Amino acid sequence: MLGTTFSLAVRSIFRHKLRSFLTTLGIIIGVAAVVAMVTLGKATTKAAQQQVASLGTNVLQVRPGQGFGRGGGGPRPPDFKEEDVEAVARQVAGVNAVAPQAQSTATVIYQGANWSTTINGTTNAFFQVQPWPLVSGRTFTRAEEQAGKAVCIIGNTIRTNLFRGGEAVGERLRVNGVSCDVIGTLSTRGQGGFGDQDDVIVMPIKQVQRRFTGSRDIRLMLVGVDPAYDSAQVQESIKQVLRERRQISGGKDDDFNIFDTAQISATLTGITTLLTQIVTAVAAISLVVGGIGIMNIMLVSVTERTREIGIRLAIGAVASEVLMQFLMEAVVLSCLGGLVGLVVAQLVVFGLAPLMQVEFMFEPQINVIAFLVSAVIGVVFGYFPARRAASLNPIDALRHE
């Protein structure tokens, strides 16, 4: 009987193609929205995690100030000095290397083409604390580092835009009017939550301080932590050293902050997960609305087909058979809508992934869940109209105009 009911339902659905399509539209959109949002959310989280991982998993970022979003009044806390960097490198156990950073922006000119980019002044420690290999050339020599020579290692975006992807090592750039030898090119790191990471020129920090920032201040320290040590403990030690050097007494708050990349990763994941949940919740509402749409049309359908129901009852259909027929129709409709929605979702993810700079991915779990939810919606919202159909009085139903 179930098979017959099923084929009856399918027949009835295809007898009214347009109406069936419009009925399921809500479910199609709902399922597509939920699946696409969850999949894109996961892809974004994954991309963000990869990005953070590329910063190095055991890197602490130390900055003056109290961290993001806790600015407040008062004078700006002082930047770090070269001595602070040395102190952290020497005094804290578990620190592999400390890379100071001084940043500026500059216009780079090569053979009449120019490009605005970020100038990152640092030392060779920069390449020790994080995995960012060169594709050609070399890092700074000790002499270049100490003298702050005008040499530079360029990111992939610079190479692409000024050298058209060709060999850049040995060429000479003008950076804000300063002539500068290209000694190395960096491998690509990609786009991400932090912007184009390849749009950068790395120079010895002394050069940058002298010619670009005009001070000996260090805005950021990248601290490479020995994986054998506990990151929290290392952070605490760094804190003690810096508090002492910056003369922060007992009860006062730190005027600097230490950021663990693992912490950033967790925070980012938290944010993307939360956003995904919010968007999914909104999408889920559209699924429920889709279910109400099915109920609406099924109720109309029951009224419209009152005579048919009367005929079926007169012929000898028992109430449960009529109920099953209409319930089956609702379930088949919503399941069909669910399937179409899944297909649409994959198309949406496929289309949006490149725009959002994330990988296309297929999440089996959410697809299965969304499909099951669409089936459940069919049962829930189909039941009321079906029960109404089944409870019709055959005599009245037959007389219905």
Added chain:
Amino acid sequence: MAAREASVAPNEPPIIQLRGVSKVYGEGATAFQALKSVDLDIAAGDFVAVMGPSGSGKSTTMNILGCLDVPSSGQFLFKGLHVERLDRDQRALLRRKYLGFVFQGFNLLARTSALENVELPLLYRGDGKKERRATAMAALDKVGLKEWWDHTPAELSGGQQQRVAIARAIVTNPDVLLADEPTGNLDSERSVEIMKLLTELNQTSGITVLMVTHEPDMAAFARTIVHFKDGLVERIEAQHLQGEVVA
């Protein structure tokens, strides 16, 4: 009546027995007594025309005989079974097995082929697809519409639609065929065709036919005419079936 019963189905109890059946619609001041204590026997194999003015109780009686409705009081025995004691679903199963319905408005499923319409009762009986198809085709053949099996009601004339409806009613080989003004929507020529078909089915397969009609011309095809008036059986007329050779 007794004499006729004997000639139709000798030594057999009537297939339908109404005993003091009444029907009241509504309650209290608005209550309306549609039937006041009706007694009626219908023999198996009879061809009965039910006549009477509007509000005489003939439709109510047909609804009760069709097991679509239950009496307010009294007894309705179908093949000795107390129908008034059955619940909704039990009555549905009884209709499925023993009854066939033909309506004034044909009541075929729209956008559905003649064959599928005729298959409908078999579907509820749980027949397999092949069996269903064969049985339904045989029924269509009986009403002379075998060639029209794939036409939808919209593509059939009124007379043809009513014949499809008759095929649907007899496809399960029911004991009783209930026809509610089967010729009400047809011209006189088609009406006669339908009546001849019903007569033929009555004579060849021995199906008991109960038919409500307004038209004496159509009632003339019946063997027994039951006249209703004011919720009571006024009189029962026995007559020779047209074309029947009286021994």
